[in-house]
Amino acid sequence: xxxxxxxxxxxxxxxxxxxxxxxxxxxxxxxxxxxxxxxxxxxxxxxxxxxxxxxxxxxxxxxxxxxxxxxxxxxxxxxxxxxxxxxxxxxxxxxxxxxxxxxxxxxxxxxxxxxxxxxxxxxxxxxxxxxxxxxxxxxxxxxxxxxxxxxxxxxxxxxxxxxxxxxxxxxxxxxxxxxxxxxxxxxxxxxxxxxxxxxxxxxxxxxxxxxxxxxxxxxxxxxxxxxxxxxxxxxxxxxxxxxxxxxxxxxxxxxxxxxxxxxxxxxxxxxxxxxxxxxxxxxxxxxxxxxxxx
Amino acid sequence: xxxxxxxxxxxxxxxxxxxxxxxxxxxxxxxxxxxxxxxxxxxxxxxxxxxxxxxxxxxxxxxxxxxxxxxxxxxxxxxxxxxxxxxxxxxxxxxxxxxxxxxxxxxxxxxxxxxxxxxxxxxxxxxxxxxxxxxxxxxxxxxxxxxxxxxxxxxxxxxxxxxxxxxxxxxxxxxxxxxxxxxxxxxxxxxxxxxxxxxxxxxxxxxxxxxxxxxxxxxxxxxxxxxxxxxxxxxxxxxxxxxxxxxxxxxxxxxxxxxxxxxxxxxxxxxxxxxx
Numbered sequence: 001x002x003x004x005x006x007x008x009x010x011x012x013x014x015x016x017x018x019x020x021x022x023x024x025x026x027x028x029x030x031x032x033x034x035x036x037x038x039x040x041x042x043x044x045x046x047x048x049x050x051x052x053x054x055x056x057x058x059x060x061x062x063x064x065x066x067x068x069x070x071x072x073x074x075x076x077x078x079x080x081x082x083x084x085x086x087x088x089x090x091x092x093x094x095x096x097x098x099x100x101x102x103x104x105x106x107x108x109x110x111x112x113x114x115x116x117x118x119x120x121x122x123x124x125x126x127x128x129x130x131x132x133x134x135x136x137x138x139x140x141x142x143x144x145x146x147x148x149x150x151x152x153x154x155x156x157x158x159x160x161x162x163x164x165x166x167x168x169x170x171x172x173x174x175x176x177x178x179x180x181x182x183x184x185x186x187x188x189x190x191x192x193x194x195x196x197x198x199x200x201x202x203x204x205x206x207x208x209x210x211x212x213x214x215x216x217x218x219x220x221x222x223x224x225x226x227x228x229x230x231x232x233x234x235x236x237x238x239x240x241x242x243x244x245x246x247x248x249x250x251x252x253x254x255x256x257x258x259x260x261x262x263x264x265x266x267x268x269x270x271x272x273x274x275x276x277x278x279x280x281x282x283x284x285x286x287x288x289x290x291x292x293x294x
Numbered sequence: 295x296x297x298x299x300x301x302x303x304x305x306x307x308x309x310x311x312x313x314x315x316x317x318x319x320x321x322x323x324x325x326x327x328x329x330x331x332x333x334x335x336x337x338x339x340x341x342x343x344x345x346x347x348x349x350x351x352x353x354x355x356x357x358x359x360x361x362x363x364x365x366x367x368x369x370x371x372x373x374x375x376x377x378x379x380x381x382x383x384x385x386x387x388x389x390x391x392x393x394x395x396x397x398x399x400x401x402x403x404x405x406x407x408x409x410x411x412x413x414x415x416x417x418x419x420x421x422x423x424x425x426x427x428x429x430x431x432x433x434x435x436x437x438x439x440x441x442x443x444x445x446x447x448x449x450x451x452x453x454x455x456x457x458x459x460x461x462x463x464x465x466x467x468x469x470x471x472x473x474x475x476x477x478x479x480x481x482x483x484x485x486x487x488x489x490x491x492x493x494x495x496x497x498x499x500x501x502x503x504x505x506x507x508x509x510x511x512x513x514x515x516x517x518x519x520x521x522x523x524x525x526x527x528x529x530x531x532x533x534x535x536x537x538x539x540x541x542x543x544x545x546x547x548x549x550x551x552x553x554x555x556x557x558x559x560x561x562x563x564x565x566x567x568x569x570x
Contacts, residue, residue, distance in 0.1 A: 004467065004472065004473055005391070005392050005473070006392070006393045006394070007392075007473070008394075010392065010473045011388055011392050011394050013474075014384045014385065014387055014388035014392065014473075014477070015384070015388040015389070015400065017380075017381040017384060017385075018381040018382060018384065018385035018404075018444055018448070019385065019400065021381070021440055021441050021444070022403075022404060022407065022441050022444050024437075024441075025415065025419065025437055025438050025440075025441035025442075026407055026410060026415060026441050026442065027403075028418070029414070029415035029417075029418035029419050029422070030410060030414055030415060032417075032418035033414050033415065033417060033418055036417060036418070090310075090313065093306055093309070093310060098306075100307075100310075103314070104310050104314055105560070106552075106560075107314040107317050107318060108313070108317055109556075109560050110317060110318070110321075110549075110552065111317060112563065113498055113548045113549075113551075113552050113559060113563070114502075114545050114548055114549075115501070115504075115519070115520050115523075115545065115548070116502060116504065116520075117502070117504055117519075117520040117523045117524055117544070118520075118523065118544045118545045121523060121527060121537065121541050122320055122321075122324055122541055123320070124527075125323075125537075125538070126320055126323075128534075130336065131335055131336050131339040131534075132339075133319075133320065133323060133339070136339060136340075167316070167317070167320075171317065172564065175560055175564045176564055179564065199302075224409070224411075227411070228411045228412075228413065230504070230505055231504045231505070231520075234508075234524070235504075235523075235524055235527070249413055252413055253413075253416075253505070253509075256416065256417050256420075257416075257420075257509055262417050262421070265417055266417050269411075269413045269416070269417070270414065272413055272414065273410065273411060273413075273414040276409055276410075276411055277409060280409055
């Protein structure tokens with residue numbers, strides 16, 4: 001029995017298929033990207049070692065990259081500020097024995113199963129200047145002067161995209177909080193009720209403190225999700241107008257596969273990778289708290 | 295005595311209903327308008343049309359190549375999903391049920407993948423696939439889809455497999471079975487529930503994936519649905535209602551599956567976060 005578990009051939013036969021694919025497609029390319037990022041490498045040009053030049057240019061000379069960093073963090077900030085409270089509020093609202101819970105849960109989560117491309121296209125229709133829902137609705141209620149070219153205006157484009165992002169993902173985060181709230185033992189809630197705690201007190205003293213670790217996990221998810229964000233931007237604005245909605249991922253795509261600057265594009269994606277690691281690390285530290293004892 | 299309905303409850307339901315309309319309305323608008331002509335959409339984007347046209351769907355499906363892309367997507371997503379199920383289960387089996395020194399290191403290496411953005415692998419993969427002539431070959435999507443599905447899948451599977459008691463497989467081996475038999479006849483069949491979870495989770499993300507597909511498939515006959523749809527926007531830029539029909543074709547299978555399996559789908563798609 002024991003010797004069968006330790007048989008080298010058996011172990012290799014089981015682990016190697018996954019390990020080889022993983023190393024070849026994930027780990028080796030990551031190392032390659034880091035290596036490429038030190039080169040000046042255009043498709044028409046000769047490849048030349050460049051040291052840290054790409055990184056220095058990114059942060060000192062490339063206004064569009066700085067813009068895309070700003071936009072990415074803007075998107076992250078508003079996603080967190082809008083979605084976290086809304087998701088928690090919705091989760092609290094439908095937790096417990098409320099009628100129609102299944103309906104609300106199913107409907108709120110629905111946008112998450114749909115392709116981001118479909119959602120992006122759908123929202124370009126929502127924002128369509130001529131027949132889109134937003135402008136037609138504004139005109140219908142007498143606010144016609146607020147109608148505009150939502151996605152073609154540098155001032156409104158980021159806000160419009162962020163609204164679509166929140167629409168797509170808030171239900172996902174709600175489900176995470178709902179699971180956390182329903183994991184709180186019911187005798188804890190009953191004890192609080194007996195002690196005369198009202199609804200607001202229940203949220204303030206029982207629910208929020210007990211779901212704090214989940215808020216941490218969810219914040220990490222939202223933050224790294226925002227850093228990687230690509231699909232909706234690509235479909236709705238392609239980074240435009242005039243790079244006004246460029247984010248790190250769309251800029252990386254643009255530099256690598258439109259300008260064919262593989263070295264420079266690699267540097268952008270290394271920055272993205274490092275940001276993902278840093279954000280995960282910082283947020284984990286921030287929300288680190290002792291294991292909850294019920 | 296009638297049940298008292300408090301103002302709080304009324305407000306609560308009002309807000310929840312308003313929010314659920316916000317979620318559903320754009321989709322209803324989409325479906326209603328996909329049966330209109332362009333001029334009808336322009337003049338009346340709100341109501342249901344008295345004479346629905348189906349030609350939008352026909353144009354999208356054949357001339358717009360949405361039909362071909364539909365089958366490409368199904369092929370790529372299903373094969374990636376099946377390969378992931380098999381090799382992730384085998385790896386999880388090796389990590390949890392077999393004894394070797396590096397098992398925890400290898401598990402850690404796989405779990406590291408959760409933090410890696412796919413963007414950081416695009417350029418080297420593009421160069422590599424170009425060299426081995428895999429561009430415009432569905433393998434160029436299947437391989438990355440499987441590779442990036444492995445971390446979460448192995449995480450969920452190892453969590454489950456480590457809880458299976460050893461007695462069952464010991465009895466099997468005493469009766470003359472080997473480790474391959476233990477995996478195929480005992481552990482894998484027992485893992486139905488986590489396998490269902492990772493199947494759903496992976497299929498949804500593979501069916502919807504854009505970035506790899508955008509870069510590795512340039513032949514319209516090989517494209518998957520998300521890429522076809524983005525091309526569509528340029529191709530039929532003024533033919534709005536054909537675009538709407540194409541979007542509907544893309545989302546209908548997801549919605550249909552969701553209607554039947556919503557609980558399992560919701561659970562599968564959030565389990566990584568909840569358990570993490």
